[in-house]
Amino acid sequence: MATVTTEGTVGLGLRRVSASKSPDQNIKKSDQLAILVDISSCIGCKGCEAACSQWHDLKPPLFAEEKVFTGYQSGPGLAPSLFMFMRFQEAETEKGLTWFITKYQCMHCSDPGCLKACPSPGAVIQYSNGIVDFDHSKCIGCKFCLSGCPFDVPRYDANNKPWKCNFCVDRVSAGLEPMCVKTCPTNALHFGTKEEMLIRANQLLQGLKKRGFDKAVIYDPPGVGGTGYIYLLPHGDKPEMYGLPKEASISPLISLWKGPVKLIGSVVLWGTLLGAFLQLILFGPIKVGKKHKKEE
Amino acid sequence: MEDVKNLEEVEVERFSAFDRFVHWLTAIPFVYLFLSGLGMYSPKFAWLLPFLGGREFSAWLHKWAGVVFTIGVLLMFLRWAKDFVLDSDDRIWLANVKYYLKGEEEKLPEAGKYNAGQKLFGWMVFIGGAVFLITGVVMWFPETFSTTFVRLAILLHEITFVVVGAGFIVHLYMGTVGVPGSLSSMITGKVSALWAASHHPKWFREVMRK
Numbered sequence: 001m002a003t004v005t006t007e008g009t010v011g012l013g014l015r016r017v018s019a020s021k022s023p024d025q026n027i028k029k030s031d032q033l034a035i036l037v038d039i040s041s042c043i044g045c046k047g048c049e050a051a052c053s054q055w056h057d058l059k060p061p062l063f064a065e066e067k068v069f070t071g072y073q074s075g076p077g078l079a080p081s082l083f084m085f086m087r088f089q090e091a092e093t094e095k096g097l098t099w100f101i102t103k104y105q106c107m108h109c110s111d112p113g114c115l116k117a118c119p120s121p122g123a124v125i126q127y128s129n130g131i132v133d134f135d136h137s138k139c140i141g142c143k144f145c146l147s148g149c150p151f152d153v154p155r156y157d158a159n160n161k162p163w164k165c166n167f168c169v170d171r172v173s174a175g176l177e178p179m180c181v182k183t184c185p186t187n188a189l190h191f192g193t194k195e196e197m198l199i200r201a202n203q204l205l206q207g208l209k210k211r212g213f214d215k216a217v218i219y220d221p222p223g224v225g226g227t228g229y230i231y232l233l234p235h236g237d238k239p240e241m242y243g244l245p246k247e248a249s250i251s252p253l254i255s256l257w258k259g260p261v262k263l264i265g266s267v268v269l270w271g272t273l274l275g276a277f278l279q280l281i282l283f284g285p286i287k288v289g290k291k292h293k294k295e296e
Numbered sequence: 297m298e299d300v301k302n303l304e305e306v307e308v309e310r311f312s313a314f315d316r317f318v319h320w321l322t323a324i325p326f327v328y329l330f331l332s333g334l335g336m337y338s339p340k341f342a343w344l345l346p347f348l349g350g351r352e353f354s355a356w357l358h359k360w361a362g363v364v365f366t367i368g369v370l371l372m373f374l375r376w377a378k379d380f381v382l383d384s385d386d387r388i389w390l391a392n393v394k395y396y397l398k399g400e401e402e403k404l405p406e407a408g409k410y411n412a413g414q415k416l417f418g419w420m421v422f423i424g425g426a427v428f429l430i431t432g433v434v435m436w437f438p439e440t441f442s443t444t445f446v447r448l449a450i451l452l453h454e455i456t457f458v459v460v461g462a463g464f465i466v467h468l469y470m471g472t473v474g475v476p477g478s479l480s481s482m483i484t485g486k487v488s489a490l491w492a493a494s495h496h497p498k499w500f501r502e503v504m505r506k
Contacts, residue, residue: 140351253444268458273465283397
């Protein structure tokens with residue numbers, strides 16, 4: 001039984017809850033949702049970035065250009081008040097000068113590292129539709145989610161609470177598409193079930209390959225069980241140029257401290273307690289004077 | 297028998313006021329660190345945190361308790377490190393620790409002011425304290441360090457917690473129920489001569505010579 005539920009029987013069901021057992025999935029089932037980012041159709045207008053801040057009522061920090069050179073980017077990266085940003089990088093490829101554009105935000109991993117690393121029951125939740133969200137009322141501010149995340153996404157604010165893209169869970173629950181998708185003027189963003197998005201991505205991929213992008217790939221890293229954001233990368237051989245890790249997965253160090261270390265720790269600590277108790281009942285306290293009495 | 301009675305009445309100073317202060321300066325934060333750490337280490341003990349002032353508060357105070365604990369450990373190190381050097385007798389003592397647990401101390405090499413077990417726990421605290429400090433600072437400011445480094449720090453912090461935690465359970469048991477008379481030595485600073493003579497004969501003779 002999970003220790004945490006949200007919205008009773010009306011709202012979205014939960015699939016995973018941090019530091020708790022997963023709730024039973026048999027009552028409410030939902031399709032896994034996904035956003036497909038077709039980089040080949042993106043013109044880099046940053047409309048999604050503006051729409052995101054508008055919908056979430058955020059005032060992202062303004063960067064003085066002389067302080068940090070960020071080129072065409074709005075700023076150096078994610079911030080507590082900036083859930084997504086457009087990342088731009090230029091490089092020479094066999095196709096000449098290439099502009100690598102990515103929409104960067106929480107990837108909504110199927111197996112979220114933040115959720116795995118979180119020690120506070122219910123502070124990180126994954127809804128049955130796959131959206132990963134934070135519950136600040138249960139967050140203790142330990143920042144373990146930063147270590148869990150393979151994509152370096154969560155950002156802590158002055159209240160010591162993490163922020164990130166929540167896939168517009170409020171809009172999605174009301175049957176609307178996420179704000180970024182709604183805004184995109186070139187249809188570079190597609191929203192639907194993961195299944196549908198993969199089919200669409202494959203069709204687009206075939207088209208790209210016909211146009212000579214033989215190295216194009218669909219980015220849906222299996223190391224984290226696939227993601228809620230999938231990307232169609234024209235230069236699939238260089239995901240790092242898009243700011244995406246080549247092989248994203250939860251660090252084995254985290255699996256180590258969440259698995260074997262916990263198990264060994266339980267055995268050692270309970271064993272020590274038991275050992276002390278056994279010493280007490282089998283031999284008794286180590287008292288003074290025993291030696292002297294024996295000598296009498 | 298006459299002799300034994302007299303020894304029971306004579307009091308010997310074991311811990312000075314400074315010793316006792318340093319011990320509790322370290323011990324009180326440690327208890328808080330242990331319990332709040334347990335609540336964060338294992339979700340099964342997350343219920344402890346509300347009793348320690350709240351879940352968010354205890355995670356916050358854990359860090360500052362750690363700062364006080366570090367000061368305590370540093371003072372302890374300066375005070376006791378030279379006394380905790382293990383000698384060849386201590387190695388024999390540790391190899392035959394079963395006699396100690398059975399209450400047959402006479403079969404072991406005579407202990408000085410500290411027996412080998414106490415010395416070993418001292419080193420667990422010194423080394424553990426250093427690891428807790430370094431990894432704790434990394435975990436406190438994870439944005440300043442590389443992610444891999446932070447992940448490694450959390451792992452080391454947890455492993456150290458298991459080791460020092462086990463040592464603490466033994467220390468707590470031995471200091472209260474396991475060896476009667478130990479707790480009052482850390483409160484009043486004094487032990488009976490009999491206690492000293494039977495648990496720490498080598499030290500007792502040194503004290504008597506003075």
